[in-house]
Amino acid sequence: MDKQMLLLFADAIQRKRLIRVTFITRSGEERSRRCAPLDLSPSERAKIKFYKYHMWDLDSEPKPHLLSLNPEQVIQLEVTAESFMPEQIVTWTRKNPWTIVRDWGNLS
Structure with a gap:
């Protein structure tokens, strides 16, 4: 996992800033999306619990x-x-569902 990318992601969460993420799809295509960063955690539905970047794709x-x-x-x-609410x-x-600590009021 790229430490610099993780720090940028965590900073965007803290400051409630949108991110522009460029990624490779499962089919091998390159895509770019404007997203609200949510957390870095294992996917709850996955059988093997690897950490993933979770974001809201706008x-x-x-x-x-x-x-x-x-x-x-x-x-x-x-x-x-650009900020987000x-x-x-x-x-x-749920209460305190996040891996990355943040100050999001009652959503923290």
Whole structure:
């Protein structure tokens, strides 16, 4: 796992900044998406618990959805100047569900 990318991702979470992530799809295509970073944690549904970058994909069609990427899929991660409001995205959480600590008010 790229430590610099992890630090950028955690910083974007802390500052509530959108990211631009460029990644390789499972089919081998390169894609770039504007996303709200959510966490770095094992996927709850996966049988083998590897850490993944979890983010809210704002560019997906027909509507935004959760995007979970293995670290080796991520080519580039850029923190943008655009902010997001977690309460407009996160509607499914349990108390303290996050691996990366943050100050998101009642969503922390």
